[in-house]
Amino acid sequence: MSAIETHGLTKRYGHRPSRIHPPGHASEGLVRALEDLTIDVREGEIFGFLGPNGAGKSTMIRLLLGFLHPTAGHASVLGLDSVHASVAIRARVGYLPGGIAFWDGLTGERLLDELAAMSGRPPIRRAALLDRLELSPSTLRRTVRDYSRGMRQKLGVVQALQHDPELAILDEPTEGLDPLMQHAFYAILEELRQAGRTIFFSSHILSEVERVCDRVAIVRQGRLVALEDIPTLLARRKRNVEIRLGGAPPELVGVQGVSDVWIGDGRLTCRLEGDMAPFLAAIARVTIHDLTIEPARLEEAFLEFYVPDVLDAPDPGTTDGADPVAGIRA
């Protein structure tokens, strides 16, 4: 069974088309947050939902949790309808909102207790999570208003996962965490995966998605532009190659998968796509001082979907003026 399934999920904000402006005209004030999104998140996988700020990531999450009502289409979470069974869904889901806010007057411990009580499930993972994220008892005895941004984020992670949910929906989960805590968080995700839990998380930090996710969906202006597993996505990316030559350069013209060859200053650079064997065979008889083949990066895959937009005119039919690549971190 799928943990999350959407079919043609669409969310638009703003006024209905007026009689003055023809349908689809930008001046009708319609904001297209999500358009015809169809995805399927499998049970037990870590699924990355990628897009820059304003691409529709948070809208998607809010639709799944029943905070928003879809304009069209349908979403189900753990086999339950997101509109009619949102309470039952939230009983089985852990949610970390982006830029989470808390009742600042409570201590960290009291906050976690109260949220656990409202969840109606015992916080069986809390101790392990606190240990992993280095939130000590003395820290938890302080009021939340004294917490730093990173400590609040840690508390957010704990409240989302402390009751061991079947599905965790995490919006920008490592925002504000230092590199050490990011690693601790990745370890937590791995533990959850091994326990058979499903993780759906939105991010604009490409390196973490590449590191922890099994599959990734990329959204652009509310539309799905890619849905693949990470290795497949990377296999189609071109790797950058640099060779420091010790003699005559190899003949690479016409070699399968090789492009953009440049030779000069005793160096050869090119781009390499797909199977590496023909390339390695072509350079086998050349004297080489050094060879660097950069691994394919999700960043490049991502930018491939986005960079043309920078040059495109604004999409008619939407007033969503979000910069298509704003806020992306590699």
Add this chain to the structure above:
Amino acid sequence: MNRALFAHTWRANRARVLIVAVALAIWGTFLPIIYDSFGSTFKDIFASGALPPQFAQFGGGDVFSLSGSIAIGFIHPIAVGLNLVFAVGFTTAAIAGERQRGTLEVLLSRPISRRVVYATLAVSGALFVGIAVLGSIVGSVIGASLTGRVSELGVSQLPLLWLNGALLYWAIGAIALLASASFDRLSQALGLTLAIVVVSYFLDVLGSLWPDAKGLQPYSLFHYLDPKTILAGIPHAGDVAVLLGVTVVAVVATLIVFPRRDLAAPS
């Protein structure tokens, strides 16, 4: 109604409830003392014609009787302001304020329906208002005891007086919660509710001071707060019916509006 949310709300507000109830009790104590000390003097002043007789009927009260002085205590801006701490302050912040801060998102990510969230907050608000109004009545009884005038007080009417006072602020609170559930920002909900309360209060006071404006009083919620007639043993069932009706309409409207509206990310 969600017990965990109710416990959270009570813990967050109990100190404020205690302070407001004590303040209203102190205020309630003063009015019988003022009546006891200056009632006959005021009566002489008004009898001499030095002041227009309408001034003696501010908000349906007076200072020539214990019930009249208690009525003034209920309608006086100080008492109204203290009661509005919960009827407007708590209720508008309960949804719109939480939403603006981003904490409503954390709350609604729990398996609690919006109707249950609303019901819990409404019951909490009603309880806080009820305690505050009770503070006024307890203060009035203390004041009457201190001046030895308990015999003038219709003690058997006090539960009805509490109900009348609580119903007024429940009606205002229900309107405030409707605004709170309808807007994304606290300032919008608070502004609209305060505008309704201020206009309503103004109409009632104006009607009590200016005979030509008396016809405006039925449009004010405060018109249906009538401690003097209740303490005199002649309560108007219509007052309770109107306040109850406003409360029910606002509650039903909120139960329709809140679950259906979109809650976009807090900005």
